[in-house]
Amino acid sequence: MRPYIFVNLAMSADGKISTRERRQVKISGADDFKRVDEIKAGADAIMVGIGTVLGDDPSLTVKSPDLKAARRARGEDEHPLRVVVDSMARTPLDADILCKGEGRRIVAVSAAAQAGRVEALREKAEVVVVGEQNTDLTLLMHELAARGVGRLMVEGGGTLIWGLFRAGLVDELITYVGSIVIGGAGAPTPADGEGFAREDEFPRLELAGVERVDDGVLLRWVVKKEVHSAL
Numbered sequence: 001m002r003p004y005i006f007v008n009l010a011m012s013a014d015g016k017i018s019t020r021e022r023r024q025v026k027i028s029g030a031d032d033f034k035r036v037d038e039i040k041a042g043a044d045a046i047m048v049g050i051g052t053v054l055g056d057d058p059s060l061t062v063k064s065p066d067l068k069a070a071r072r073a074r075g076e077d078e079h080p081l082r083v084v085v086d087s088m089a090r091t092p093l094d095a096d097i098l099c100k101g102e103g104r105r106i107v108a109v110s111a112a113a114q115a116g117r118v119e120a121l122r123e124k125a126e127v128v129v130v131g132e133q134n135t136d137l138t139l140l141m142h143e144l145a146a147r148g149v150g151r152l153m154v155e156g157g158g159t160l161i162w163g164l165f166r167a168g169l170v171d172e173l174i175t176y177v178g179s180i181v182i183g184g185a186g187a188p189t190p191a192d193g194e195g196f197a198r199e200d201e202f203p204r205l206e207l208a209g210v211e212r213v214d215d216g217v218l219l220r221w222v223v224k225k226e227v228h229s230a231l
């Protein structure tokens, strides 16, 4: 059992999700940010990697008062459960994701995380320990499903997104392509990490939507499920 997992990100026309110094770039336009708020409000949980927390300090809160009221009317917290994948428990205790907006938080660490840091985080969030060195994403998804998470939105960054693809955990990829060029050989992209090397490893996608939004393009793919040859 695991949640339905959809990745939503914005990238420049040349495929970067931030600058080579990992500085956040406003890529989406007003309409796309509004769409992001809507899908965030419709999610049970929203997830980022620790690199995004350290780089952007996002709160991952729902912005629209109407959307927050609709969540409350459904008996839900104003904001989705916020999840940080943080193998070594490096989430700062004053991070916006832990401090801004009411609602539940989970920090997912590995057994290798330093005990003192884990204990300190327990004051601000539920800490889930899954995996030895690296947070085990598959086990984490079972933990989230066990807590009632049916729809999980992943915002990034590139390392986490590649890790999710490698574990076969992505059901849908939504990419907003903005009308800027960022460049930089080392600038983060939607899927970083180790990367796939062999053709037969590449996740295959089915294009489910193409839409002009603001001054860019919104692409929606459904990830094809591997068909294991019947042995």
Ligand SMILES: NC(=O)c1ccc[n+]([C@@H]2O[C@H](COP(=O)([O-])OP(=O)(O)OC[C@H]3O[C@@H](n4cnc5c(N)ncnc54)[C@H](O)[C@@H]3O)[C@@H](O)[C@H]2O)c1
Pocket: 008, 009, 010, 011, 017, 018, 019, 022, 023, 024, 025, 027, 048, 049, 050, 051, 052, 053, 055, 056, 085, 086, 087, 088, 134, 135, 136, 137, 155, 156, 157, 158, 159, 160, 161, 162, 163, 164, 188, 192
């Ligand atoms: N444009 C966008 O839509 C968007 C969205 C989010 C983040 N970003 C950008 O992405 C950059 C951050 O990306 P990043 O790759 O540095 O960091 P990240 O957010 O992907 O976090 C990486 C960390 O998360 C943990 N982690 C990630 N994958 C894991 C896995 N498979 N198993 C276990 N632990 C895992 C590890 O601790 C790892 O160090 C920032 O510059 C941020 O601005 C852009």
Ligand SMILES: Nc1nc(=O)c(N)c(NC[C@H](O)[C@H](O)[C@H](O)COP(=O)(O)O)[nH]1
Pocket: 008, 009, 010, 024, 025, 026, 027, 028, 036, 048, 052, 056, 057, 058, 059, 060, 061, 096, 155
């Ligand atoms: N969809 C999208 N378009 C962008 O142009 C951009 N830079 C991001 N980056 C992802 C980052 O995680 C979000 O920008 C934070 O979620 C905003 O921070 P808040 O949650 O509002 O605190 N995401």
